[in-house]
Amino acid sequence: MKRVASALALAALLTSSLAHADEAAFLSADVNGDGMLSAEEAGEAFPSISADSFADADLDKDGSVNAEEFASALAAGTIALQ
Ligand SMILES: [Ca+2]
Numbered sequence: 001m002k003r004v005a006s007a008l009a010l011a012a013l014l015t016s017s018l019a020h021a022d023e024a025a026f027l028s029a030d031v032n033g034d035g036m037l038s039a040e041e042a043g044e045a046f047p048s049i050s051a052d053s054f055a056d057a058d059l060d061k062d063g064s065v066n067a068e069e070f071a072s073a074l075a076a077g078t079i080a081l082q
């Protein structure tokens, strides 16, 4: 039950910051479903994202890219999905 609730909360958060296609890409890349992309998850899902661009996208430098950072990086062109 808790997992469903957090998935719904995450979906609501993502919908507010990401376009639908980008949201789908983010969700499918987030293999462990914690709402953030680790460098490993990003590298697996998006080979076009280098370690440098991942670090640039990680605005708060916590080592992972959340939905908000992902949306910002896409908008800024820091990362591209292909
Ligand atoms: Ca994750």
Ligand SMILES: [Ca+2]
Pocket: 058, 059, 060, 061, 062, 063, 064, 065, 066, 069
């Ligand atoms: Ca971050």
